[in-house]
Amino acid sequence: MGRGKEEGTKKIRQIPNRRSSRRGITGEYNYCIIKDLLGDGIFAVNGDKWLHQRKLASHEFSTKVLRSFSSVAFRKNAAKLAKKISAAAAGSTVIDLQDLLMKSMLDSIFKVGFGLEIDTLSGSDEFGVCFSKAFDESNWIVFRRYVDIFWSAKRYLNIGLERQLKKNIKIIDDFVYQLIQRKRENMQNEQDVRNKEDILSRFILASNEDPDERITDKYLRDIILNFLIAGKDTSANTLSWFFYMLCKHPTIQERIALEIIESVGDKVVSNEKGNYSSVDEFTARLTEQSMDKMQYLHAAITETLRLYPAVPVDGKCADEDDVLPDGLKVKKGDGVNYMMYAMGRMTYLWGEDADEFKPDRWLANGVFQPASPFKFVAFNAGPRICLGKEFAYRQMKILAATLIHFFRFRLEDESRSIKYRTMFTLHIDGGLPVTALRRIKCE
Numbered sequence: 001m002g003r004g005k006e007e008g009t010k011k012i013r014q015i016p017n018r019r020s021s022r023r024g025i026t027g028e029y030n031y032c033i034i035k036d037l038l039g040d041g042i043f044a045v046n047g048d049k050w051l052h053q054r055k056l057a058s059h060e061f062s063t064k065v066l067r068s069f070s071s072v073a074f075r076k077n078a079a080k081l082a083k084k085i086s087a088a089a090a091g092s093t094v095i096d097l098q099d100l101l102m103k104s105m106l107d108s109i110f111k112v113g114f115g116l117e118i119d120t121l122s123g124s125d126e127f128g129v130c131f132s133k134a135f136d137e138s139n140w141i142v143f144r145r146y147v148d149i150f151w152s153a154k155r156y157l158n159i160g161l162e163r164q165l166k167k168n169i170k171i172i173d174d175f176v177y178q179l180i181q182r183k184r185e186n187m188q189n190e191q192d193v194r195n196k197e198d199i200l201s202r203f204i205l206a207s208n209e210d211p212d213e214r215i216t217d218k219y220l221r222d223i224i225l226n227f228l229i230a231g232k233d234t235s236a237n238t239l240s241w242f243f244y245m246l247c248k249h250p251t252i253q254e255r256i257a258l259e260i261i262e263s264v265g266d267k268v269v270s271n272e273k274g275n276y277s278s279v280d281e282f283t284a285r286l287t288e289q290s291m292d293k294m295q296y297l298h299a300a301i302t303e304t305l306r307l308y309p310a311v312p313v314d315g316k317c318a319d320e321d322d323v324l325p326d327g328l329k330v331k332k333g334d335g336v337n338y339m340m341y342a343m344g345r346m347t348y349l350w351g352e353d354a355d356e357f358k359p360d361r362w363l364a365n366g367v368f369q370p371a372s373p374f375k376f377v378a379f380n381a382g383p384r385i386c387l388g389k390e391f392a393y394r395q396m397k398i399l400a401a402t403l404i405h406f407f408r409f410r411l412e413d414e415s416r417s418i419k420y421r422t423m424f425t426l427h428i429d430g431g432l433p434v435t436a437l438r439r440i441k442c443e
């Protein structure tokens, strides 16, 4: 088994992403299914275009500017969400935490990714809410195509879900093209556009210097939708499962709350008014240094991703004939799927307690120990590893720390059996209804 595992790592690395170069038969079919929604974006491109986008995107993700800019935006959104939950807690109202997290993530990614303020969390931004609904529904309909063999006939006849999808895509496109237009206009009017921090501005800047004129509005539209699909549901779903786990394991919830207090310092817990702290004062303390001290929180999020990987299954397409470690021959163009969901629960990888939620398995002397990305595959591995991993951890830790500091969460119905919904990402079917009790007064 040991030898197999080692070889497997090498072989899987040699099988490129189905969208990376030549697509082959299965790759072509997958591409066909998703291209109506995502076009030729990061997830659906081939050859040179992918490399070009990856270069542009990875540069942006690694800049210090983006790192500090995104932290400010994440803290602001975390505070907004905490205030919303606080209002519900005051009235003992049950909240759907998954829904709130999805909205909060959408607002965040618009700010960080595209430099735009939208407010779907409060529900006041009608255009944004409409876009968000159309986007989520399209995501589900596109996934349904994998199990509906008549989808292309329905698309041709413009009936059923395909008709709905067409309408949704129009809403999405109108919204996104308007956004690009607005962005281009703003950038023309601004003096120092080089200091723009968001990813869309950087792509637009690159388009002005692109001799081949590859970065068209259609190209930017695909980039925006790909970043949304990559960055919104993944982080929101992970946090939903994370809070579900904390509800099931109250002692872990308490241990994280203690670690947060130790990491940010005692002052936030009490001031001259007693047991009170402003949420903005608290989030301001979520600096890189204090976040780095939250090793147990980091481990608990990682443990959630092991058991509930946001991308539960992923596919690749063989670029050339190959042989898998167990001797299975793979022909050029064949599709190979690997299941993160199953891999996270394999006893031969994680031990006899693989099914248990144990953040401690990631710690040695209180310090987080990462596993090989070929074993912990939630972010993929090799050249197509997730570009937003660091970004996602920062955002999830800021949000989680803020909510756990101020509230104690309980499932609305302990007896309800929680199931996942089959989509591209691992949603909780029916949402996550919880009650939030205030630990600390939150304003």
Ligand code: HEM
Pocket (backbone or CB within 6 Å): 017, 042, 043, 054, 057, 227, 230, 231, 232, 234, 235, 238, 305, 309, 310, 311, 314, 315, 377, 378, 379, 380, 383, 384, 385, 386, 387, 388, 389, 391, 392
């Ligand atoms: C918990 C959060 C996340 C998880 C579990 C996750 C997981 C993944 C996985 C499994 C892939 C590989 C997909 C494939 O093979 O086709 C991927 C790719 C990618 N992710 Fe993430 N992701 C997360 C958050 C994010 C965020 C927040 C962003 C950006 C805002 C992001 C941006 C990307 C991009 C751009 C790619 C494509 C990379 C490439 O193909 O070169 N991800 N992610």
